[in-house]
Amino acid sequence: xxxxxxxxxxxxxxxxxxxxxxxxxxxxxxxxxxxxxxxxxxxxxxxxxxxxxxxxxxxxxxxxxxxxxxxxxxxxxxxxxxxxxxxxxxxxxxxxxxxxxxxxxxxxxxxxxxxxxxxxxxxxxxxxxxxxxxxxxxxxxxxxxxxxx
Numbered sequence: 348x349x350x351x352x353x354x355x356x357x358x359x360x361x362x363x364x365x366x367x368x369x370x371x372x373x374x375x376x377x378x379x380x381x382x383x384x385x386x387x388x389x390x391x392x393x394x395x396x397x398x399x400x401x402x403x404x405x406x407x408x409x410x411x412x413x414x415x416x417x418x419x420x421x422x423x424x425x426x427x428x429x430x431x432x433x434x435x436x437x438x439x440x441x442x443x444x445x446x447x448x449x450x451x452x453x454x455x456x457x458x459x460x461x462x463x464x465x466x467x468x469x470x471x472x473x474x475x476x477x478x479x480x481x482x483x484x485x486x487x488x489x490x491x492x493x494x495x496x
């Protein structure tokens with residue numbers, strides 16, 4: 348699959364862009380080991396995005412939330428409940444952490460989690476809403492909480 352390279356300004360603009368649900372479909376929050384890719388669009392319908400949710404297979408507290416643009420480009424990714432991440436410069440970033448698109452590196456760089464944006468990272472359900480707010484998803488999709496979320 349071809350790699351899509353964006354300038355940093357393009358990636359920053361896409362992350363800051365208001366994103367909305369494409370329809371009123373109901374989505375079930377994934378169970379253990381589950382994954383979900385929910386389509387989103389910009390308010391003017393010119394850009395397409397995805398909100399990806401994935402859960403650990405065994406650990407209820409492990410997961411990833413991701414915001415993609417142009418099918419392939421990871422704009423932001425929240426990893427929680429997993430191992431630390433080693434950045435290209437060798438610096439290790441503890442979990443939970445955020446990845447952002449960085450020109451020339453894609454999503455290979457992780458950054459410490461801003462606690463003011465994610466005040467209760469141990470609550471995966473609340474952290475999903477914090478992540479959507481962080482990614483400027485202003486009209487979020489209809490995601491239903493499951494029995495074990």
